[in-house]
Amino acid sequence: MNPLHRAQTEFQNYLLRRDGPIVADVVGDERVDAHGRLDIYADAYRLRLIEALEGDFVALQAYVGPERFDEIARAYIEAHPSEHFSLRYTASVWRVFWPIPRRTGTNRCWRNSRSSTGR
DSSP: OOHHHHOOOOOOOHHHSOOOOGGGGGGOOSSSSSHHHHHHHHHHHHHHHHHHHHOOOOHHHHOOHHHHHHHHHHHHHHHHHOSSSSSGGTTHHHHSSSSOOOOOSSGGGGSTTTTTTTT
């Protein structure tokens, strides 16, 4: 594995698990140590995934409220880390995590009509 690919893989692993050998490659200072610097990116990554889920599940967020939706979204992200570089697939396994009753034969009632995954 070339050095760039190794660094990218280790960085991604840190974003998903908040642990890994990349910490040794990051320089901290008296204000923020290496973990703190990497946690800034990990937090931003999770917030962006939550934002993508908010766009996909506008009705669900309105129904449960923003604080409860944030809890649900964080639990989803923890249980099903993204396996794709694109935000488009963030909610790809949502139905496994949050089964939705199919009264009308579809689950579109919970998703924004402009859903990024189109499901």
